[in-house]
Amino acid sequence: MGGESTTGTAPRGRGATTGPAAGRTARRLSGLAVALGMVLFLGGFAWGAVLYRPYTVPTDSMTPTIGAGDRILAQRVDGADVRRGDVVVFKDAAWADAPMVKRVVAVGGDTVSCCEDGKLEVNGKEIDEPYLPAGKAAEASGFAGVTVPEGRLFLLGDERRTSLDSTAHLTDAAGGTVARSAVDARVDAVVWPLDGMLPRPSGFAELGALSSPGPLRLLVRAVVAGVVLILGGAAYAPLAERAARTRARKGATGVR
CATH class of the missing domain: 2.10.109.10 (Umud Fragment, subunit A)
Structure with a gap:
């Protein structure tokens, strides 16, 4: 009908699937970063203890x-x-x-x-x-x-x-x-x-x-990189999940 205001709700299925899927991906990436960081951090210290x-x-x-x-x-x-x-x-x-x-x-x-x-x-x-x-x-x-x-x-x-x-x-x-x-x-x-x-x-x-x-400089770089990956990986998952939930909420309701 002409002149009618059309406000509607986007399909809930899209928001419901996007949020959890994005969260799972974020958790996997976060875990991978933390695991790699631990390898570099502990490996750097262990190698250094052997060599120095x-x-x-x-x-x-x-x-x-x-x-x-x-x-x-x-x-x-x-x-x-x-x-x-x-x-x-x-x-x-x-x-x-x-x-x-x-x-x-x-x-x-x-x-x-x-x-x-x-x-x-x-x-x-x-x-x-x-x-x-x-x-x-x-x-x-x-x-x-x-x-x-x-x-x-x-x-x-x-x-x-x-x-x-x-x-x-x-x-x-x-x-x-x-x-x-x-x-x-x-x-x-x-x-x-x-x-x-x-x-x-x-x-x-x-x-x-x-x-x-x-190889002392290399060992120090490995330890520093490990710390960065551990901290960054630990922070990434909650931040990514929060961003995914925000996008899902915005996509759930729209004004046309």
């Missing part, structure tokens, strides 16, 4: 790279994989009855000495060491050339004035060197305070390949 060991550094012999009381993460490595410039955790009974942290400056077959022009020399090459305290020489007191035996390492602290390192053991039977097998781990990062990954020891690059960083 935490240490607390008790002295300032590695400042400014690592300060006294800092917490570090060190990747478990075979001593055979250690290269020049690495900061390593090792234990040698002739040095101390506890793990120590020092920097490898020479490996088997190298000749190391100090100091002309205030710089360390390895195989006759002056080494640029930007990690040393600003304005400090490469060694508090010089030492003549030391040839490192095969299978051994020559190690120094970054704070050369106070570090009890290879220079303090030059008169030992091993000439201040440490066996590669004494190395337990290679330091990747300072985690407290949050100084992050150790800088690359580029001054040794001309003497041979440097060690590649460990």
